[in-house]
Amino acid sequence: MENREYTGCLVNFKTEKPSYKTKHSVENPIEKQAIFPNHHEPIIDTETWERVQELRKQRKRPNRYDEVGLFSGMLFCADCGHVMYQQRYQNKNRKQDCYICGSYKKRTRDCTAHFIRTDLLTAGVLSNLRQVTEYAAKHESRFVKLLIQQNEIGGKRKTAAATKQLEQAQERISEVSRIIKRLYEDNVNGKISDERFMELSADYEQEQRELKDRAAALQEELSKSQAATVNAEKFMGIVRKHLAFEELTPTLLREMIEKIVVHECSYDENGTRRQDIEIYYSFVGKIDLPEA
Numbered sequence: 001m002e003n004r005e006y007t008g009c010l011v012n013f014k015t016e017k018p019s020y021k022t023k024h025s026v027e028n029p030i031e032k033q034a035i036f037p038n039h040h041e042p043i044i045d046t047e048t049w050e051r052v053q054e055l056r057k058q059r060k061r062p063n064r065y066d067e068v069g070l071f072s073g074m075l076f077c078a079d080c081g082h083v084m085y086q087q088r089y090q091n092k093n094r095k096q097d098c099y100i101c102g103s104y105k106k107r108t109r110d111c112t113a114h115f116i117r118t119d120l121l122t123a124g125v126l127s128n129l130r131q132v133t134e135y136a137a138k139h140e141s142r143f144v145k146l147l148i149q150q151n152e153i154g155g156k157r158k159t160a161a162a163t164k165q166l167e168q169a170q171e172r173i174s175e176v177s178r179i180i181k182r183l184y185e186d187n188v189n190g191k192i193s194d195e196r197f198m199e200l201s202a203d204y205e206q207e208q209r210e211l212k213d214r215a216a217a218l219q220e221e222l223s224k225s226q227a228a229t230v231n232a233e234k235f236m237g238i239v240r241k242h243l244a245f246e247e248l249t250p251t252l253l254r255e256m257i258e259k260i261v262v263h264e265c266s267y268d269e270n271g272t273r274r275q276d277i278e279i280y281y282s283f284v285g286k287i288d289l290p291e292a
Contacts, residue, residue: 009037010039010040012033012034013032013034072086074254075099076260077261078263080101080103080111082109082111083106084101085100087101087105097118098116098117099116111266114264114265115265121260125253128243128279132239132287144232148228148232161220162225169211173212173215176208231283234283238255256281257280257281258280261280263278
């Protein structure tokens with residue numbers, strides 16, 4: 001499951017020997033490895049492989065109750081970003097299971113508890129999962145379109161506009177390169193002075209750098225837009241597997257959800273407690289369903 005070669009990459013320098021006196025090799029960090037993509041036919045796509053690595057990082061050792069919490073490794077504090085830890089309180093009158101911010105628990109940062117009961121969290125996540133799967137089952141094509149719209153750069157119009165801007169930037173980059181070349185030739189032939197050449201070439205080179213940065217940003221946006229369609233279908237593949245479920249299992253949770261962000265609670269004027277959570281689904285992030 002950790003083998004990067006499965007994605008079609010050739011990976012060299014995965015290990016090294018610290019000394020010729022040492023018989024055993026040690027694993028090199030990723031930055032020291034030489035990775036060559038598209039070397040051979042992949043048996044798994046890169047996005048799925050990376051998702052598997054994320055899931056493996058979420059695996060936790062059993063706690064002091066010899067259990068692995070259902071949400072362990074998946075809950076994060078909305079304010080400091082730290083992973084949230086499972087806590088259990090029990091006395092003669094009450095037994096309570098909850099999660100609190102890791103920074104608050106360890107006192108490593110100035111953060112609040114972000115306390116949330118496990119049963120309420122489970123009910124909230126389960127309700128949201130049912131809403132998503134039920135909507136997907138009833139309106140699959142509309143749901144896929146919704147996922148694409150929410151994860152691309154802003155719809156077909158913005159995609160077309162970004163494509164046009166990228167083409168214009170690339171044309172101008174080529175034009176500026178030709179201008180700089182002519183300036184150099186004119187300078188060599190004595191048509192313009194060295195001082196004038198340095199002044200003009202500096203201006204055009206600055207413009208070209210800015211154009212290249214802009215083109216790179218536009219290309220990244222377009223790549224995200226294209227990936228949105230692929231990721232929407234990947235998520236739909238997971239949804240189809242779990243259209244009918246009765247309870248929240250670790251397999252269901254980790255296949256469908258990437259992470260859950262927990263906000264601090266608040267109270268209204270009547271003293272009613274309110275707490276928001278944000279659910280980020282696998283491949284597609286947050287999903288905002290239309291109101292019924």
